[in-house]
Amino acid sequence: MSATVLAGAPAALVLLEEARRRAAALPVQPHLHLIRAGSDPASLSYVRGKDRQARLTGLRSTVHALPQDVPLPELLALLARLSADPEAHGILVQLPLPAHLPPAAVQAATDPRKDVDGFHPLNVGCLWAGQPGLAPCTALGILALLRHHQVPLAGRTAVVVGRSPVVGRPVAGLLLAADATVTVAHRHTPALSRLTRQADVLIVAAGQPHLVTAHMVQPGATVVDVGIHRLPGAGGQFVLTGDVHPEVAQVAGALSPVPGGVGPMTVAQLLLNTVQAAETQLGRSAA
Numbered sequence: 001m002s003a004t005v006l007a008g009a010p011a012a013l014v015l016l017e018e019a020r021r022r023a024a025a026l027p028v029q030p031h032l033h034l035i036r037a038g039s040d041p042a043s044l045s046y047v048r049g050k051d052r053q054a055r056l057t058g059l060r061s062t063v064h065a066l067p068q069d070v071p072l073p074e075l076l077a078l079l080a081r082l083s084a085d086p087e088a089h090g091i092l093v094q095l096p097l098p099a100h101l102p103p104a105a106v107q108a109a110t111d112p113r114k115d116v117d118g119f120h121p122l123n124v125g126c127l128w129a130g131q132p133g134l135a136p137c138t139a140l141g142i143l144a145l146l147r148h149h150q151v152p153l154a155g156r157t158a159v160v161v162g163r164s165p166v167v168g169r170p171v172a173g174l175l176l177a178a179d180a181t182v183t184v185a186h187r188h189t190p191a192l193s194r195l196t197r198q199a200d201v202l203i204v205a206a207g208q209p210h211l212v213t214a215h216m217v218q219p220g221a222t223v224v225d226v227g228i229h230r231l232p233g234a235g236g237q238f239v240l241t242g243d244v245h246p247e248v249a250q251v252a253g254a255l256s257p258v259p260g261g262v263g264p265m266t267v268a269q270l271l272l273n274t275v276q277a278a279e280t281q282l283g284r285s286a287a
């Protein structure tokens with residue numbers, strides 16, 4: 001038996017169409033501001049991808065490329081200016097930041113209504129309180145992927161491996177809001193496999209290549225692989241792989257591929273968050 005493939009591309013297309021439709025219904029074009037500091041190649045390519053997809057979806061997008069040694073007060077001043085600017089609807093600071101810029105201070109400096117990454121403490125609180133707000137894009141993208149492929153969550157046992165503020169924690173909050181029974185595992189969790197084998201829905205966001213192997217998965221479970229790693233392959237080439245070993249496809253009922261699973265959902269969800277932020281700021285509710 002081979003698991004159903006939880007493909008991200010068709011699910012992302014649905015989100016992008018929704019973002020395009022809701023953006024077109026607004027009196028002004030939603031404007032996303034992308035801020036990056038330094039020249040980390042991965043950050044550069046992520047920001048380029050987000051900028052490109054925003055434009056393709058009918059949004060305005062501006063990239064602010066700051067030097068590696070930008071002083072914290074300068075970055076905070078930019079965030080204050082954009083937070084006060086009625087023509088800026090969404091603000092994203094690409095992580096990771098250079099070491100001298102504390103992420104918590106930066107995240108708290110964005111107007112929560114424009115915080116399209118959902119990292120501001122107010123939005124984190126809203127997520128856990130079950131109140132409306134902006135939630136982190138990858139976590140929302142995982143829920144949208146499961147919804148698209150009609151994976152039921154209410155009353156099911158969900159296990160999340162990883163507790164980062166970017167993926168593990170927010171996806172646990174969203175699964176809870178979707179009426180799943182949720183357990184969160186992390187690097188200090190003993191007997192991980194005993195826990196993961198109980199999962200009807202297993203989300204793996206541990207940043208460890210092939211952490212989850214076939215014996216750790218309940219037969220027929222739905223497995224979402226959030227990891228992405230470049231490992232050396234044959235002939236000096238690289239292969240992209242996730243936190244889940246490919247052999248899991250022989251046991252799971254459904255499995256998200258790497259690449260092409262969660263990846264495309266994150267950018268699509270960012271644009272949907274930007275449209276949602278613009279709607280809120282313009283006093284419109286979602287159509």
Ligand code: ADP
Pocket residue numbers: 161162163164165166167168185186187188189192205206207208211226227
């Ligand atoms: P991401 O950005 O994908 O969430 P991070 O590196 O920020 O990844 O976080 C990794 C998370 O995975 C941490 O919460 C850590 O405790 C968890 N983790 C790492 N290794 C293991 C492991 N062997 N077993 C369980 N959890 C792990």
